[in-house]
Structures are given as C-alpha cells and as structure tokens.
Amino acid sequence: MSNPQHLQYTKEHEWLTAAVDGVSTVGITKHAADALGDIVYVQLPEVGDTVTAGETCGELESTKSVSDLYSPVTGEVTEVNQDVLDDNALVNSAPFEAGWLFKVRVEATDELLSADEYDALTNPQG
Amino acid sequence: MSSLRLTALDALHRALGATMTDFAGWDMPLRYGSEREEHLAVRTKAGLFDLSHMGEITVTGPQAGEMLDHALVGFVSALGVLRARYTMICAEDGGILDDLIVYRLREDAFLVVANASNAQLVLDELIARAKGFDAVVTDDRDTYALIAVQGPEATAILAKTTDADLPGLKYYAILPAKVAGREVLLARTGYTGEDGFEIFCHPVDAEPVWQALTAAGEGHGLVPCGLSCRDTLRLEAGMPLYGHELSTDLTPFDAGLGRVVRFDKTTNDGAFVGRKALEQAAAAAESNPPKVLVGLVSEGKRVPRAEYTVVSTDGAPIGRITSGAPSPTLGKPIAMAYVDAAHAEPGTTVAVDVRGKHEPVQVVALPFYKRAR
Numbered sequence: 001m002s003n004p005q006h007l008q009y010t011k012e013h014e015w016l017t018a019a020v021d022g023v024s025t026v027g028i029t030k031h032a033a034d035a036l037g038d039i040v041y042v043q044l045p046e047v048g049d050t051v052t053a054g055e056t057c058g059e060l061e062s063t064k065s066v067s068d069l070y071s072p073v074t075g076e077v078t079e080v081n082q083d084v085l086d087d088n089a090l091v092n093s094a095p096f097e098a099g100w101l102f103k104v105r106v107e108a109t110d111e112l113l114s115a116d117e118y119d120a121l122t123n124p125q126g
Numbered sequence: 127m128s129s130l131r132l133t134a135l136d137a138l139h140r141a142l143g144a145t146m147t148d149f150a151g152w153d154m155p156l157r158y159g160s161e162r163e164e165h166l167a168v169r170t171k172a173g174l175f176d177l178s179h180m181g182e183i184t185v186t187g188p189q190a191g192e193m194l195d196h197a198l199v200g201f202v203s204a205l206g207v208l209r210a211r212y213t214m215i216c217a218e219d220g221g222i223l224d225d226l227i228v229y230r231l232r233e234d235a236f237l238v239v240a241n242a243s244n245a246q247l248v249l250d251e252l253i254a255r256a257k258g259f260d261a262v263v264t265d266d267r268d269t270y271a272l273i274a275v276q277g278p279e280a281t282a283i284l285a286k287t288t289d290a291d292l293p294g295l296k297y298y299a300i301l302p303a304k305v306a307g308r309e310v311l312l313a314r315t316g317y318t319g320e321d322g323f324e325i326f327c328h329p330v331d332a333e334p335v336w337q338a339l340t341a342a343g344e345g346h347g348l349v350p351c352g353l354s355c356r357d358t359l360r361l362e363a364g365m366p367l368y369g370h371e372l373s374t375d376l377t378p379f380d381a382g383l384g385r386v387v388r389f390d391k392t393t394n395d396g397a398f399v400g401r402k403a404l405e406q407a408a409a410a411a412e413s414n415p416p417k418v419l420v421g422l423v424s425e426g427k428r429v430p431r432a433e434y435t436v437v438s439t440d441g442a443p444i445g446r447i448t449s450g451a452p453s454p455t456l457g458k459p460i461a462m463a464y465v466d467a468a469h470a471e472p473g474t475t476v477a478v479d480v481r482g483k484h485e486p487v488q489v490v491a492l493p494f495y496k497r498a499r
Contacts, residue, residue, distance in 0.1 A: 034145065037354060038162045040452040040459075041427040061429055063161050063451055064354060066481070092160070 002030060004096055009118035010110070012070040015096065019106050023078055026071070027100040028060065028091065031122045036062040039088040044069070044080045044102050051077060053110035058101070060091070069101065072112060079103040133178035134271045134329035135336055142350055149353055150242035152179040157352035164355040165454040168318050169495075171347030172277030174339055175356060181245020182270045182326065183238040183252060187261035190234050192393045197255035198226065199378060199398065201388035205230045210298040210315055213386055214378055215248055220403030221374035222381065224248050225366065227315060229300045237266075237300075237311070237326070241368045255399060270311075271332035275339055276322030276359075278497075279346040284323055286342035287335075288312070297321075306331075306338030317356060319363025320497055358451045361460065364421065364493025370432060370448045371419060371462055377407040380464075382419045384408055417445055418470035421494055422461040422478065422487040430461040430478040430487060436469075437477050437484060444469050447478060453494060460494050461487070 007015040013032035017025045033039070041061035051057040051071035058069035080102045084090050091099040113121065130153035133139075139146065144155035155176060157164060167173050185194055191203030200213030210229045214222050224244035229237040240248040245267060252263045275284055281292050290303035290312055300313040308331035316322040327335050340348065357367070366372050371381055378387050387404050389396070410416065422430060429450050430436075436445035445465030453460040461478070469476055472491045477484040 037145075037157060038160050040429065061427075063358060064156075066429075066431070 003115045003118050003122075005115045007096070007115060008072070008112040009115065010070060010072045010112060011121060012068075013122075014070060014072045016072045016109075016112065022105050023103050024073060024106050025100050025103050026073075028069070028095055029118070029122075030095045032067070033092050033095040033099070036060060036065065036067055037092075038063050039091045042084055042088050042091065042101070044085065045071075045077045047077050047080060049077045051075065051104060053108060071104070072110065073104055073106045074108040075104040075106045077102050077104050131179075133176055134332035135176045135178065135273075138333060138336060139176065139350075144350075144352060147353065149179060152242055154179055155350070155352040157354045158350045161352065161354040161358070162454045164349055164351040165358050167347060167349045168277045168320055168351060168355065168359055169455055170278065171349075172275060172279040172283055172322075172343060173318075173351035173355070174336065174343065174348055175274040175276065175351050176332075176336070177272040177274050177324070178270075178329070178332065179242035180272050181240040181242055181248065182266040182272075183240060183245070183249050184235065184264040184266045185238060185252065185256070185261055186235045186264070187259070188234055189260040190236055193256050193259035193261040194228065194236055194238070195391050195393040196259070196398050197252055198228070199387040199400065199404065200228065201391045201393075202228055202230075202236065203393050207231075207233055208300050210300055210313060212298075214372075214383070215251060216377070216400035216404065217374060218400055218403065220377040220400045220407050222368075222372045222376055222378060223251060223374065225368055225372055229311070229313060231300070231311070244368060268329070270326045271329045273325045273327065273332060273335055273339070274316060274322060275325070275343075275348070276316045276318040276351075277320050277348075279343075279348065280320070280322040283339060283342045283346050283348055287338045306335050308335055310335065317363075317365060318359040319365070319493065319495055320359075357449075358454060361449050361451055361462065362453055362455055362493065362495035364462070364495075366419075366462075367449060377404060379404070379407040379411040380416055384411060415467040417464035418467050419448075419492070420463055420465055420470050420472075421490040421492045422447075422450075422463055422476070423456070423490050423494070424459040424461075424478070424485055424487045426459065426485050428480045428483075428485055429459040430463070430480060430485065435479045436463050436465050436487075437479055438469060439475060439477060439486075441477075441484065444476065455495050462492070465489070
C-alpha cells in the first residue's frame with residue numbers, strides 16, 4: 001500500500017497531517033477511495049463547525065454505496081476543499097493530495113495509527 | 127475460508143487489476159478502473175464482460191418444448207430454432223422464481239440461462255417439472271464460460287474474430303459459430319441497452335476468446351467492464367434485476383411484465399405452473415392495480431438507493447426504491463421504485479427519504495435511456 005509515512009490514520013480510513021500552526025488537513029485514504037469506487041457526492045462540514053473525534057462529520061457517496069466521514073480529531077473547521085465539492089473525482093484520483101477534504105484547528109485527537117499500523121490493518125496478509 | 131467459485135478468466139481479471147466482489151457465491155470483477163468510464167465506454171464504444179456466473183441449463187428431448195411450456199410462463203415451443211426469448215419461471219402462487227433467457231438451439235434442444243443466484247433453484251424446479259415429459263434437463267453451468275461484448279462498436283470488433291454472419295444474426299437470435307477459432311454459441315443478446323453479443327464458450331477457450339476480443343478491440347475503445355457498470359447500464363435501460371425489481375413476492379403482472387405470461391399457449395391444453403394464480407394476478411392488475419414499477423429522476427446529487435422509502439410531497443409513505451444509482455449517461459441520480467398507482471403517472475413529483483431527508487424526485491416513464499437505432 002502507498003500510505004504516506006508522514007500522515008496519521010484512523011481505523012475508519014481517514015488520514016491527518018501533522019498540525020501546522022495548530023491546523024491539520026483531513027482526507028480519506030486511497031484504500032477507502034478504491035473501495036468506494038467513483039465518488040459522486042461529497043458532504044463536508046462547514047467552515048466554523050466544530051467536529052468531534054470519532055464522530056461523523058460528513059458523507060461520501062459512490063456509485064455503489066454511501067459511507068460516513070468520521071473526524072479523526074476534535075476542533076473547529078477552518079477550510080473545506082471547494083475543488084472536491086466541485087469535482088468529486090479528485091478524491092478518487094488524488095486522495096492524499098488534491099483530494100483532501102477539510103482543515104481543522106486541532107483541540108484533541110483520538111488514538112491514531114501510524115502508516116505502518118494502517119498498512120497492517122488494510123492489508124493483513126502483509 | 128472463502129469458498130468463492132472462480133471463473134475461467136480469474137487469473138486474467140487479477141492481472142488486469144480488477145476489484146473483485148462476491149456475487150452469488152462467485153468471485154467476479156466489480157470494476158477494473160472507474161466504473162463510470164466503463165459505463166460510458168459501453169454507451170459510446172464497447173465493453174468486454176465476464177458473465178460466467180450465469181447459470182446455463184440445457185433441456186433436450188422430443189418434448190423439450192412442451193416441457194418448458196409447462197414449466198415456464200412463456201410459449202417456448204413456439205420459438206423458432208436459433209431464436210431467443212426473455213421469460214420467467216413462477217411458483218404455483220404466481221411468484222417469480224427467476225427471470226430467464228431461453229435460446230432454442232435445435233428443434234429438440236433449448237438453452238435456459240438463469241441468474242447465478244437462482245440457478246440451483248431453477249435447475250431443481252426444471253428437473254421436478256420435467257416429470258412425465260420426454261425431456262432431459264442437464265446442468266451445464268460448468269460446460270460454458272460466458273463472455274459479452276456490448277456497445278456500438280461490438281459488431282466491428284467481433285467481426286475481426288469470426289467469419290459468422292453478424293449482420294444476419296438478429297437481436298435475440300443465436301448461432302453456433304467460431305470465434306478466435308473456438309467453437310462457441312454466439313447470441314445477439316445483452317443486459318446493457320446497447321447492441322452486442324453474448325458468447326457461450328468452453329471454459330478452456332475463455333481466455334483465448336477474451337484475448338482475441340481484447341486485441342480486436344484495440345482502436346475501437348473496447349475496455350474490460352465489471353458488474354458495477356453492468357448494473358448501472360441495465361438500470362438506465364429500465365431492465366429488472368432479480369432480487370430488486372423481481373422476487374417471489376411479486377407476479378410478472380406486479381412487475382409490469384405481464385406480457386411474458388402467455389395464456390394463449392396451445393400445448394398441454396394451455397396448462398402451466400402458476401396459471402391459475404397468474405390469471406387472478408392479471409385480473410387484479412387490470413381492475414385494482416397494486417403498486418406500479420416506475421422510474422424516478424432526481425435533480426439533486428444524493429442517490430435514492432434500494433430499500434429507501436418513497437414518500438408523497440406531504441410526507442406519506444407511498445412506496446419503496448428497488449434499485450438506484452447515479453446515472454453516468456443522464457448525469458443525475460436515477461432509481462426504479464414500486465409506488466402506489468395514484469402517484470405513478472410520469473411527471474408526478476414525489477420524494478425519497480434519503481437517510482432522513484426528503485429529496486424531491488420526478489416520476490418518469492421507463493426506460494431512462496434508449497439507444498438510437
């Protein structure tokens with residue numbers, strides 16, 4: 001799996017950057033995007049909303065299924081990715097880069113996984 | 127451990143990087159890349175499908191036609207040799223056990239193709255219903271692999287691999303032929319709403335046939351296609367899927383497909399399994415229509431999905447969604463649903479309860495998509 005080493009992960013397949021000036025970026029992993037297939041609808045929290053670690057804060061819908069988006073951290077949303085709202089396919093084509101979902105001012109985090117731990121979770125055969 | 131059945135093309139799917147899925151006990155390609163692109167390829171160019179999970183059953187013997195007239199709702203014995211028909215097998219109470227395509231291979235031989243999920247049941251029923259007829263029912267599920275090439279370029283692609291008379295092969299006809307030098311049964315049938323072919327071949331020939339078609343498809347935009355786009359293609363074409371639009375709780379009349387029930391059969395003195403119940407269902411559909419199968423189109427982005435409740439504009443439940451998906455061709459969510467007859471008129475605005483929020487949708491006539499001929 002190509003899960004970048006510099007990110008942290010959740011069991012629900014979100015990723016989180018290290019905070020810069022207290023703000024982290026959140027997205028979903030390639031594993032999650034591949035499992036969903038072509039994403040056709042993205043619902044994100046709004047700027048100013050407070051999201052809570054481990055709770056749903058949005059929704060991703062693909063041809064085949066609907067999946068809740070869980071926030072990996074607690075904090076205030078500072079930015080959402082308008083490009084993704086305009087072009088949902090960015091989540092499929094560049095889940096770790098242009099397909100990021102929102103930025104959050106981190107107040108608290110849940111237990112997060114390292115890239116290696118997340119690799120082990122999503123690819124148990126190694 | 128998983129004990130999924132693998133098709134003869136399994137290694138090829140994996141080499142192509144397919145995302146696989148458990149479909150009725152078979153490990154089948156769900157998609158190879160983007161299901162939307164696969165869908166659009168079939169609409170505009172061509173797609174190649176492995177459908178080897180489908181259940182082939184052969185019925186042979188002097189009374190094969192009469193036996194199928196008894197066992198199925200269609201008038202099978204009236205079918206011309208090398209022609210095909212869409213039909214159904216029903217229970218005594220009129221409930222749909224499966225929808226089928228029957229091909230007449232010879233005067234005394236028919237190929238029945240059942241859904242993978244129902245193939246064993248259909249086989250058991252046909253064997254039971256053959257009692258008293260001079261006809262033999264054979265399980266041919268392992269005899270055939272099934273490959274489909276579908277889309278406007280299908281004829282041009284297939285022509286490069288066969289000498290068969292493709293212009294002479296009519297829609298819903300079948301022909302013994304050679305494709306890539308292998309003996310096959312070549313049928314002009316499909317489940318996509320496009321022109322195309324289904325190729326029944328021996329499993330050992332599946333890979334060479336697939337590879338020959340892939341090579342022939344170069345320059346024609348042919349792409350391998352998974353079951354995900356097959357589902358959205360058939361939904362756009364308004365074709366029912368067993369387990370969604372069709373079930374044992376519904377008769378063909380409930381599903382708006384009463385035309386497949388042939389009360390005018392002349393064989394077996396017109397008797398067939400389910401006749402009495404189906405006559406009542408036909409009368410009920412005429413006088414007091416139960417729920418009606420309709421198409422729904424949404425102007426929003428959220429997708430009405432199977433089992434979601436359809437509500438009237440004042441919020442009262444009036445039906446349920448049977449299939450729903452974002453339509454790649456229309457660019458908006460579409461669905462099929464059973465709704466109360468009072469709300470079934472095309473143009474009626476209703477709503478779908480999408481996880482607690484009522485999304486307005488409009489009733490439309492089926493199909494959503496019809497190819498230009």
